[in-house]
Amino acid sequence: MSNQPYEGYDAGYDPYGQPQPHPQQAQQQGWYDPNAASAYPQQQPYGQPQPHQQQWEGQNYGGALPPEAPVYDSHGYAAPGADGRAHPSGSVGRADGWAAGQGGGGTRTAAPEAPAVDVSRLPANQRARLEGRSPIIEPGRQPAALTAALGALLAGAAALGSYALAVPLVILQAVTAAGWFRLNGMWPARQGIALAFLGAFAADVALLAVGREQGPAVILGTLGVWVLLSLVLQLRSHADPDTRMYGLMATVASSALSIVAAGYLAAPQDAVTVGAVAVAAAILARALPLPTAASVTVGLLAAAGAGIALGGATSLGTSGAFLGLGAGICALIGHRVASYDYPSRFVHFTAGVALPLTAAAPVVYVLGRALG
Template sequence: MTNMNNPNHGGHGEWPQERPHFPPQQPGYQPPYGYPVDDAAATTVLPPVPTFDDPAATTVLPPVPAAGDAEATALLPPVPPLDDAAATALLPPVPASGPMPAASQRPQRHQQPQRHQQPQHQPQPMRPQHQHQQPQQQPHQQPQQQWSQQPVQPQPDPTIQLQQPPRPRARHAAPAAAPAPRPAPAQQPAQGFDPPTMTLKRPAVPGPPAAPAPVAPPAGPRRTGSPIIDPGLQPALITAGAAALLAGGAALGQVALALVVALLQLLTAAGWFRLNGMWPARQGILLAALAGLTADAAVLLADSDGGVAAVVGTLGGFFLLVLVLQTFRPSDPKERFYALTVLGSATVVTALCTTLLLAGWVPAGVGAVALATLLAAAPLPGPKQLGPVLGLVAAVALGLAVGAPVALGALAGLGALVGRRVAAYDFPSRFVHMTAGVALPLAVAAPLIWLATGLPA
């Protein structure tokens, strides 16, 4: 017996050194707190609890309506159906059950339900406060039996969340299907922060609407075959017409010939830049054409012995100007070198057309160019090389027929064929054929005609 006068015992003391003898409990009984206690020894200092029946204990409690499964789980998410294998995957093996012991008839208020048999979202039942308080005398078994037959519904406490007891399972029924574990929701980053660096986002400042991004043009079809496309018969006919104008200008005098040469130089500069893929290139075309016109004016103003020096001086001055402009141009070094090459070569080809003003036998020379170009572009039967060969032979024959130097027809015809071949390079367009394909046979043959006139007849 506990001594209440001893400060070590009583409400704040310890258990006595000699524990009283606990009577054996019935089979299947589980103590509520994990150690065996005797109801009579544990409640010796408690006043006896009078016997009461359930109706008298619940007279002041409001009736609690029975909640069905649908009402009890109205706020719970639906549980997907599982097959028997998935339902019993997380459950321990159930041993073979024999005859139920008599102790199993006792109320289950002292046994804690297993975790895997209880749904995740169903609350635990609230236990009455006098659950573990047993009366001191033997008559406490009668209220216990009445309790097991008609459970008392206690008054719910507003501060305690009501919990629904688990539904009883049949003796030989299959274990209850455990709900499938739901994946944990992904942790969302704090609003206002970027996930990678967690740096604070700055609010967007309203401004003028941004211009739409330029749409890249679709890639063109890949070209196949030979990149050499010779100009057709129509550019050859235009070349023959330009040759006739030069021949007529030469018959009228130096000034008339210079006007026709100036038109040839403009067409040569435009075709050369377009042939090299630089378009539009207005500044380059104007600079190359200006070099040709300056050379024409210098030859007309010079005396009979200073024409060659005028052409060479013009080329040197414009070469220096082109070099200065491209050196101080703010562009990529590779693009700058390419522009310098194209502009320098355009200046040379355009200015060399001026040599027609210094050459003799101009009608015979331009006639040989026209004849070689027409025969090379004509659709003749036989191999493809037949036309250029016949054109070169005809040019030589024309020079010999008019009494010109022997090399005049050959050099004029060779220059025409070379210029036409250059205009056919790297998939040329129709514009290239109508500019470079027309002017280059005459522009390339012009310095050769001037060289041929200095040779003996």
């Protein structure tokens, strides 16, 4: 039997599926016909174009197959593939953006044009990034109006007594606990929110029981107990260490803010009235459609003016301006913390409403004691 391939078959075809040697080896064996079609491309020196070779460099497909190479016709052009487009031979795009078969001096192929983006349909933070502005979205007028309403409730209830003040204060503490967890991207977090709110409620009950004179001891003692309790609960969690640490920090911070808000119960009644109204004035002014620097300035002036106006109607007198200004500064800090880089209404209507008033509670207590 002859060793020559059957005349009806191409030289590179093996009817039994046996692997064929490389054309150079076949030529050495004496039966390779250089004029016959071959399944192997002709070897080219390094750096020279190889028209029918598609390279995939710099990519790791994690065990998956690379994209399918195009099929070339007799004219050297790629037939339409899965994407329905044909690429000329020698200009097949590589995964790294360079034309296939090009050496170090190759040129980049033209990338397909990106579809036009309707900027008006993008979220506010993405639209701000495209326009070169800050992506931070501040709470708007509605959260500011709610903050002012809650501040007015605190101011009016403070004039009625500690038990009346506890009602809007509990609302403030609940919204603070929920808003802080959502501000940190943790939702739902029912256990953490419940734990923080229970700490604040325990501080309120203790202050009503022992009196505002023991305010610092009650607040710091409750805070210490709740930090320890949060640590014990997180140690019992089966989550991974990073998740437990993140949950611990969020729970401790939420508990601390909610408990510190109880400082309104420990502060003098006149100081609560002046401070709460000053926070309301500062946040309403901050929500005006003005440049940031201008609105901050107007907010501080409004807080100081509210302190002067209400100070004259209370025992604080002209020193109410200092209390109002201090409460306004803390309110604007809380407002900035509540600003978010994603337009989340839940964040703005919880943290955006509560944090300005919560952040002002320590200053209202300290300045109220010092100036009263």
